[in-house]
Amino acid sequence: EAGVTQSPTHLIKTRGQQVTLRCSPISGHTSVYWYQQALGLGLQFLLWYDEGEERNRGNFPPRFSGRQFPNYSSELNVNALELEDSALYLCASSLQMTDTQYFGPGTRLTVL
Amino acid sequence: AQSVAQPEDQVNVAEGNPLTVKCTYSVSGNPYLFWYVQYPNRGLQFLLKYITGDNLVKGSYGFEAEFNKSQTSFHLKKPSALVSDSALYFCAVRRHNAGNMLTFGGGTRLMVKP
Numbered sequence: 001e002a003g004v005t006q007s008p009t010h011l012i013k014t015r016g017q018q019v020t021l022r023c024s025p026i027s028g029h030t031s032v033y034w035y036q037q038a039l040g041l042g043l044q045f046l047l048w049y050d051e052g053e054e055r056n057r058g059n060f061p062p063r064f065s066g067r068q069f070p071n072y073s074s075e076l077n078v079n080a081l082e083l084e085d086s087a088l089y090l091c092a093s094s095l096q097m098t099d100t101q102y103f104g105p106g107t108r109l110t111v112l
Numbered sequence: 113a114q115s116v117a118q119p120e121d122q123v124n125v126a127e128g129n130p131l132t133v134k135c136t137y138s139v140s141g142n143p144y145l146f147w148y149v150q151y152p153n154r155g156l157q158f159l160l161k162y163i164t165g166d167n168l169v170k171g172s173y174g175f176e177a178e179f180n181k182s183q184t185s186f187h188l189k190k191p192s193a194l195v196s197d198s199a200l201y202f203c204a205v206r207r208h209n210a211g212n213m214l215t216f217g218g219g220t221r222l223m224v225k226p
Contacts, residue, residue: 043216103156
């Protein structure tokens with residue numbers, strides 16, 4: 001069974017640009033979560049989608065947004081990139097809202 | 113609010129010796145507790161979880177963890193460490209019936225030396 005997949009693997013952007021990260025959950029999983037792992041800040045919850053709806057968001061500004069598609073895949077969009085957005089962005093999926101989250105390999109975003 | 117503390121940034125252990133990675137949590141209500149491992153430039157791999165029942169939980173790769181409600185701890189253990197266990201370990205907590213957001217500890221780097 002394929003795990004959670006994310007694309008791209010690495011991304012380099014400049015300050016002020018916009019970026020879109022993609023995530024495909026494990027087959028059958030309906031919930032998708034996004035986390036940011038920034039150096040020195042640890043793992044922080046960003047967004048949670050289930051059945052196409054945003055269920056919860058972490059303490060991040062509105063320029064972080066996303067969506068979940070009918071096939072349960074998800075996108076994370078970050079507008080007006082800032083240097084401190086440089087991080088590993090991890091996507092996770094779960095079978096149901098209350099089940100174990102399984103993580104993808106992440107997308108490494110570097111903002112110059 | 114919920115929080116997780118991993119008091120040790122790094123744990124060093126010799127191969128073949130038992131290892132313990134500590135985790136304490138703070139959450140109102142019944143906690144769901146998780147351990148994940150992260151290898152360099154990789155995502156997080158699920159090791160084990162505690163939901164309810166037996167306080168000793170067995171997981172992947174020979175790891176186990178003990179839930180202690182009175183001490184609000186969920187320490188990760190392994191009887192005999194391998195060099196390949198060297199990685200970054202994260203403890204996480206989720207509050208029962210309060211959404212599925214995981215709150216992670218800061219991580220503990222485990223170094224197993226031959």
